[in-house]
Amino acid sequence: MTLRDFKDLLSAHPTLPFHLLLPGGGSVPVSFHITEIGLVKKTFLDCGGRLHETATCQLQIWVGPDDDHRLATGKMSGILAKASSFLPDDSVPVELEYEDLLISQYPVESWEVTPAAVVLRLTTKHTDCLAKDICLPPGLADASGSCCSGSSCCAPAPRRAAPLLNLIPS
Secondary structure (H helix, E strand, O other): HHHHHHHHHHHHHHOOOOEOOOOOOOOEOOOOEEEEEEEEHHHHHHHOOOEEEEEEEEEEEEEEEOOOOOOEEHHHHHHHOOOOOOOOOOOOOEEEEEEEEEEEEEEEEEEOOOOOOOOEEEEEOOOOOOOHHOOOOOOOOOOOOOOOOOOOOEEEOOOOOOOOOOOOOO
């Protein structure tokens, strides 16, 4: 979901609350707060030596002690309007940062509007090699993009037992 998609969704349904569905099937309690809006920029070098830049609009979710709190889409529009000075590009993807055992960033996989709420279905992020054409030997990448199709390149390395330290004084 891009920031433009998100803004359009908010403006089309200004009175509905949000429901956030997590990838594992759970949901974020409806009393969540948006505690931060950030433009997160990442500049990095892939394993093939190529430079990349990405940017996302990240909304931090926090569940406080006030169980009666509800964030309507109209209020969220107002919060985004205040952040427009540093969120100039509406083509950036939106991610939600939430702590559920671990702090994770979740892209929005899909959304739907019900009579009761705007429902955002969140998904997980995955790592990938961005330089398969340079890093992988020819023929190792199968149609799914995995380098492990029938080869032993991804087999775990044998583990050696770490030496035990004698921590008891003699």
